[in-house]
Amino acid sequence: MDKLIQITAGRGPSECNWVVAQVLKAFIIDLKDHKITHTIIQKEQAGVTAVQSVILSLSGKELDAFLSNWIGTIQWIGKSPYRTYHKRKNWFIKLQELPQVATTSFHEKDVKYQAMRSTGPGGQNVNKVNSAVRATHIPTGIQCVAMDSRSQHQNKKLALQRLKARLQTHHLELLKEQAVSKWEQHLRVERGNPIRIFEGRDFKHQKKNKSYASKRQALKNDLKNESWD
Structure with a gap:
């Protein structure tokens, strides 16, 4: 069965839109590696190198197993690509599955x-x-x-x-319309316990660490410095 997937920055700042664009690239590479076909149905650009939201239709085998490693909050650790002196270093976006829209069979x-x-x-x-x-x-x-x-x-x-x-x-x-409705329900992306972590401008994937104790203080500092644009 095909799946509809949305990658969104919610109401996050410009940096989160940049992260969506980078995650989209990494997601498509992983799709190809697993021989899963995709079609971009809708994309909301937020500049030349940034994307606020994108919806993809996926088709292939073992989609549930593949998506179990992607669906959820995604974190990027790095300095803002737009604001050099901004203190925040942790940015969060969301990758979620959308319910299918009922289609009318054409006869x-x-x-x-x-x-x-x-x-x-x-x-x-x-x-x-x-x-x-x-x-x-x-x-x-x-x-x-x-x-x-x-x-x-x-x-x-x-x-x-x-x-x-x-x-x-x-x-x-x-x-x-469904994507907009879904997006409005998730205006703020959940932070903490990310399903995937990327870091640096080269967007290197970091294997998920089951212990987040060492990151808690950094996250607290980022939340204090957070400024939703």
Whole structure:
């Protein structure tokens, strides 16, 4: 079963958007290493080298096992790439699974066709013959019109093609709306006990240390210096 994954900075500052972009690169490399295909459905850029939020669709074997090492809070340890003298060195983002949006199976039997009189230039034949076609997808009410050709049959084919494309766009819009809703529920990313830790400008992956006692004071200092932009 395919999975929908969102990587988000929540309401984190610009540094967190930079971290999202770096995590996205590392995540895609890991996907390829595990032969998992991905499609970026939606990406909210926050500058040339920063991303506020991105949604990916994943397809492959053993996705649950793969994602068990990624889903959760992700930490980056490093100096701000934007504010040289900023004291904070710990930055957090979130990688989460989104519930699937129910899709409406497309069947041509659910499409209603209506002949129309073409309008505009094209000669007397275009204006007099009902060659244009409106295609309506009954379950959703989405419509498309084609009047490119003098042939009603050809216009019917064009209307159907456009209807399929519009339904696909409609589905992507539902995914985006869902992502926004999910993002608003997680405006502040949970900090502490990260599933993955990266450090340095080269974004080197640090194996998770089961003991976080040594990091607690550093995290407390960062929280004191934290400034959400």
